[in-house]
Amino acid sequence: MTVQQRAKSEPNLFGSDAFSLQRRNPDGGTKPLSQWGFRNETDPLTDVLLGSPAFLRHLATSSLSKKHLRENPSNIQTAQAQHKDLVAAYEGFGVKVHWHKPTPELPMQVYSRDSSVMTPYGAIITAMANWWRRGENYAAIRTYEALGIPIYDMVTAGTFEGGDFNVIEEGVVLIGCGGARTQEEGARQVESWFKKEGWETRLAFIDEYYVHIDLMVVPIAPKLTAVCLACTEPGIVDWLKGKGHEIIDVPFQDTMNLGCNFMSLGRDRVIAPKISRTLIQQLKARGFEVAEVDMSEISKTGGGIHCMAQALKRAAD
Numbered sequence: 001m002t003v004q005q006r007a008k009s010e011p012n013l014f015g016s017d018a019f020s021l022q023r024r025n026p027d028g029g030t031k032p033l034s035q036w037g038f039r040n041e042t043d044p045l046t047d048v049l050l051g052s053p054a055f056l057r058h059l060a061t062s063s064l065s066k067k068h069l070r071e072n073p074s075n076i077q078t079a080q081a082q083h084k085d086l087v088a089a090y091e092g093f094g095v096k097v098h099w100h101k102p103t104p105e106l107p108m109q110v111y112s113r114d115s116s117v118m119t120p121y122g123a124i125i126t127a128m129a130n131w132w133r134r135g136e137n138y139a140a141i142r143t144y145e146a147l148g149i150p151i152y153d154m155v156t157a158g159t160f161e162g163g164d165f166n167v168i169e170e171g172v173v174l175i176g177c178g179g180a181r182t183q184e185e186g187a188r189q190v191e192s193w194f195k196k197e198g199w200e201t202r203l204a205f206i207d208e209y210y211v212h213i214d215l216m217v218v219p220i221a222p223k224l225t226a227v228c229l230a231c232t233e234p235g236i237v238d239w240l241k242g243k244g245h246e247i248i249d250v251p252f253q254d255t256m257n258l259g260c261n262f263m264s265l266g267r268d269r270v271i272a273p274k275i276s277r278t279l280i281q282q283l284k285a286r287g288f289e290v291a292e293v294d295m296s297e298i299s300k301t302g303g304g305i306h307c308m309a310q311a312l313k314r315a316a317d
Contacts, residue, residue: 019145023122024153028196032120036149038314039120039170041219044266045095047313049118049143051109052102053083053298059108061130061302062181062211064256068300079298083110086305089271089291098312100143106136111303112310113162113214116140121197122152124190129159129181149312153193158185163212163307165190168219169243171199174236176213178206204236214306216255220248220264220288226279228255248282258295261304266317271305 014023015031024030036047058074060066068074090097100109108130109115115136117124123144128134137154144151164176164187173194177187184205191201204213216228217236225245227237230252240247250260259276268288272280273295283290295304 016150017148018150019148020122020150021141022153023150024193026196028198030121030152030197033122033150036147036313037118037120037122038167038311039316040222040314041167041311042169042221042264042266043314043317045093045263045311045314047096047098047311048090048263049098049100049112049116049310049312050087050090050308051100051112053080053110054102055104055107056080056110056298056301057107058301059130059132061108061133063209064211065300065302072300074297074300076297079301082294082296082298083308086271086293086295086308089293090309092291093265093269093271095265098143098147100136100139103139106133106139108133108302109136109139110298110301111307113307114303115162116144116310117162117165118149118310118312119152119165119167122150124152124162124165125154126161127155127159127186128161129183147312155186155189157189158183158187160186160190161212162310163214163303166213166217166219168225168240168245169222172202172243173199174202174204174213174217176204176206178208178210178212180208181211202236202239204233206233207231211302212307214261215258215304216250216260218260218262218264218306220262220270220283221266221268224248224286226250226260226262228252228260231255248279250276250279254278258299258304258307261306263305263309266314273299273305 014025164182166174262272
């Protein structure tokens, strides 16, 4: 029986919160989950999915990680200690932490945003670019099954990674496409799904050097977004401003140190990398509570705070 035939015979199929490997209604109109998910990336975070750094290794996953690998490789023990501080920051804000099960075969699983994307309708299982990371996708399916979170769908048209799915505000998504980690075919497939759900979509074609769109554009609060103006296409900036977003510019050097890769917890609370002084000063000047975490060693392996977290649930503010 096809998905379309099941939709006709089981009218509540796409509205159920029960675990499923494909909850997406191919015709659109998939009902949002009642127990999991979120409307946007700036509402109060209640539940987050993290990956353990227990088996972390410094591998050549991007131009940035390759540079550090050549010049000054990550001290893994220090990186693991820094991740503990990150976990403590979440728990200090009352966020419930859920975990992928760590295994030696998945040394990069700490970057939990890459292997899946949470949406209002369930999780998307992505398609990793690096062959040694593709097992993370299968592990993510097991994690969502254990948590009882249904799968919205799985990317099959090309590579696609979670850092390139950027919910700017409710019903609006910015999808990155750099070619090396997310291919246009994968980006177009995900875009087509959300167009059918009635979302506004925007594709951002970025240089592969920048890895994912969440290295340079991340929402902070309603109508407030951090952007590295030096490396973000002016058309994207104009698009954000046209929606009434105020922009906090993160300097290029900070951005290259993952300074624009932070996590909004909602209600004017943010977990940010200690290195990102300009962003932190701007946020504090606006009255934000900022947990500053040293990510200097762990970020050498290829990602920042936003890359290491998958929001599972945000409460309506």
